Amino acid sequence: MRKKHPKDEFMWRWELKDVGLSSRWRIVDKLVQAGIVRLAYKSRQYQEYILTDYELVKQAVLNYFKGKGLEVEGKAIIPETATKYANPEYLSITPPEDFLDVVEGYEDLKWLLKLAVLNPGIHFIFYGPPGIGKSIILLELERLPGAYYVTAGEVSKAGLLDVIYDLKPRFILIDELDKIKSPKELTFIYELASTGRVKEVKAVKSGRYREIVIACNIFASANKIDHFPSEFRDRFWIIEMQQYDIEQARRITVNYLVKREGVPLSIATTIASKLVEEKKLPSVRKAVMLWKLIQPIYVEKKKEEDVAKAIDRAIKILEKYKSLKHARKALEQYTNYR
C-alpha cells in the first residue's frame, strides 16, 4: 500500500521528520528488532526502511508515545526495561564460585565488591601506592561475564569507544586510569558513569553520530587521583588502599607464593623473612620476582639449603647494586607509606 505524502504527492520517500519522529529516531531500531520495519538500504548518509505492516507500525508508534513501551496488538514485543540497555543479557550475572579468592586479605572490601557487581551503575576507583593489589582485583573482575579490561595508557579514547559500541561490556575495568591526563579524554567516562550512556558526534555538520546506553559498572585503579576534577571523583566510590606494613606484606607474600606459585611453605617463608622482614621491603611484587629469579635453582637442586643460599646471594647482589634501596625509595614516595 502506498501512502500519499502530505507535502508532495510525487514524493515516494518519507523522512522521519515527516511523521514527527526526528528527535526520537531510536524507536526505528526497536521497530526493526520487532520485525515490523525492515532496513532496505543503508549508505553513509541515509538509511531507508520499509514498513512491513503499516497499521502495526502505526499502532506500535502511538503506543510507544503513550508511554506503553513498544506494544503491538496489546503484546509487549520489547518491554521498555529491556530496551533501555543495549546489553540486557548482562543485566543479571552470576560471579564464579571462587570469585576474588585470589586476592589475599581485604575481606571487608571483597564483601562489598561481591555485592557491587550484582547491579549496574555502581563505580569504583581503587587508589593507592604500587603493589597493593589494585590490578589483581581488576583482573579478578575480568573473570565476570561481560567484562572488559584495559590499561589506560595503552588504549585510545576511540579504541575504548569502539569496545563499548561493539562489545557492550557490563564491567569496564580501566587499570592505571591516572595515565589519562587530558580532561577531554575523561568526559565520556563521566557520561558512562552517570547514565551508562555514550554519545559520539563524529561530524556535527552531517549530524552523524552514534549513541548507546549500556548497563555497566566501571572499576578503575590509580596511583594518584588529586588531578581528577571533584565532579569526576563524585561519580565513583574512591577506595583508598594503604601501603602494606611489613607484617601484612610478609603474610601476603607467603600465601601468594604457596597458593599461586606452588612454592613450598618453607621456601616461601624464607623469601618473606629475608627480603620483606630483614630488609624492610614491604613489596609482595619484589618478593614474587625474587622467587622467579631463584626458581631455576630450586628446580635443579631441590635442596632447601641450596635455595636459601641462592636467596642470600641474590639479595646481596641486589643490595650491592642499590636495587633494594631504589625499591624502598619508590614505595616511600607515597605519603601514606607506613
Ligand SMILES: Nc1ncnc2c1ncn2[C@@H]1O[C@H](COP(=O)(O)OP(=O)(O)OP(=O)(O)O)[C@@H](O)[C@H]1O
Ligand atoms: N592482596 C593481595 N593478594 C594477592 N596478591 C597480591 C596482593 N597484593 C599484592 N599482590 C601481588 O603483588 C603483585 C602486585 O600487585 P598488583 O599488580 O595488584 O599491584 P597494584 O596495586 O596494581 O600496583 P601498581 O599501582 O604498581 O599497578 C602482584 O603479583 C599481585 O599478585
Ligand SMILES: [Mg+2]
Ligand atoms: Mg596495577
